[in-house]
Amino acid sequence: MTAEAAPGNADVGVGLAGLEHHGDADLVPGLTDLAVNVRSTGTPGWLAARICGTDLAAYPDQRTAVEAAGEVLLTAGAAEAFVLLARVLRPRHAVVVHPQFTEPEAALRAAGHEVDRVVLPFPFALDPALIPADADLVFVGNPTNPTSVVHQRAVLLELVRPGRLVVVDEAFADCVTGEPESVAAQADLDGLVVIRSLTKTWGLAGLRVGYVLAAPDVVALLAAAQPLWPVSAPALTACVATASDPALREVQAWARALARERGHLLACLADLDLAAVVPDASASFVLFDTGIADVRTRLHRRGFAVRRGETFPGLMPGWIRVAVRDTPTSDRFAAALREVINHA
Numbered sequence: 001m002t003a004e005a006a007p008g009n010a011d012v013g014v015g016l017a018g019l020e021h022h023g024d025a026d027l028v029p030g031l032t033d034l035a036v037n038v039r040s041t042g043t044p045g046w047l048a049a050r051i052c053g054t055d056l057a058a059y060p061d062q063r064t065a066v067e068a069a070g071e072v073l074l075t076a077g078a079a080e081a082f083v084l085l086a087r088v089l090r091p092r093h094a095v096v097v098h099p100q101f102t103e104p105e106a107a108l109r110a111a112g113h114e115v116d117r118v119v120l121p122f123p124f125a126l127d128p129a130l131i132p133a134d135a136d137l138v139f140v141g142n143p144t145n146p147t148s149v150v151h152q153r154a155v156l157l158e159l160v161r162p163g164r165l166v167v168v169d170e171a172f173a174d175c176v177t178g179e180p181e182s183v184a185a186q187a188d189l190d191g192l193v194v195i196r197s198l199t200k201t202w203g204l205a206g207l208r209v210g211y212v213l214a215a216p217d218v219v220a221l222l223a224a225a226q227p228l229w230p231v232s233a234p235a236l237t238a239c240v241a242t243a244s245d246p247a248l249r250e251v252q253a254w255a256r257a258l259a260r261e262r263g264h265l266l267a268c269l270a271d272l273d274l275a276a277v278v279p280d281a282s283a284s285f286v287l288f289d290t291g292i293a294d295v296r297t298r299l300h301r302r303g304f305a306v307r308r309g310e311t312f313p314g315l316m317p318g319w320i321r322v323a324v325r326d327t328p329t330s331d332r333f334a335a336a337l338r339e340v341i342n343h344a
């Protein structure tokens with residue numbers, strides 16, 4: 001696909017099977033991993049030590065974690081939140097804004113709901129006018145995986161209206177210093193559901209922990225659908241530990257370092273002859289169109305695994321998502337990609 005992707009409502013891109021594809025499936029043993037977007041340096045040592053110190057003999061007690069995280073519903077990652085929402089809500093017209101993480105749509109379909117796709121055109125900025133007026137459930141990512149676009153808070157809030165629930169997946173919100181576009185701090189959450197995750201920032205994909213912020217009636221509905229002890233004691237330890245002031249400062253420093261490295265990667269890409277690069281990337285990855293359908297296999301031969309774009313509705317072969325790593329890795333990757341482009 002070129003930069004002029006099909007705008008508006010369209011069922012383009014992949015079939016349902018593609019919704020199940022995730023970045024870890026694009027990993028290739030032995031290659032430099034630019035496919036997975038979880039913190040590449042792993043769980044910080046101090047946090048791993050705290051988690052390992054958890055008493056495993058007792059049943060999990062959420063009280064301290066809920067106090068630390070605020071009035072929230074703790075979940076086994078954002079993934080559980082998508083499934084809970086899909087199972088308890090009865091939307092008449094559910095809309096998923098794409099390209100975005102495919103699990104919200106997969107969960108809705110698995111629960112028997114029809115899903116209307118709104119596929120944003122390049123450069124993938126959210127346009128409220130594209131959302132059907134009668135949509136009563138809208139899923140949007142912010143910042144969005146895989147585009148790395150951060151939508152403005154004011155634009156997201158424009159989507160909220162009586163009779164509609166707007167679900168904002170903020171799994172990557174920590175990537176943006178100060179989180180100016182997050183709706184998590186919104187005093188009035190009526191009509192809003194915010195999903196957060198500890199997976200990406202803290203390198204905790206294996207622990208399964210996240211949380212939902214929503215109006216009390218929505219939280220109660222979701223909680224009623226959870227099993228007993230839905231979040232493990234080590235996951236609760238992580239919630240408490242990452243809500244501390246030093247941890248919050250660490251996140252800010254991480255986001256600033258990420259921004260520097262992302263700037264370097266984007267500068268490297270600007271020197272290459274690419275069909276399109278999503279501007280103003282805000283998360284821990286960048287998305288671009290190489291215009292080369294078999295770019296991934298060509299990169300494999302040069303030692304790099306990247307996330308394919310075409311399993312995201314709205315993207316075609318040639319689009320790839322590349323994780324932000326350190327400067328030497330980005331330099332090596334840019335050199336490899338230049339060779340791929342020159343020999344295509």
Ligand SMILES: Cc1ncc(COP(=O)(O)O)c(C=O)c1O
Nearest residue numbers: 077078079101145171197199210
């Ligand atoms: C945008 C987005 N939201 C949510 C998730 C899942 O997060 P969790 O590990 O908390 O289930 C992912 C994982 O790739 C993601 O990319």
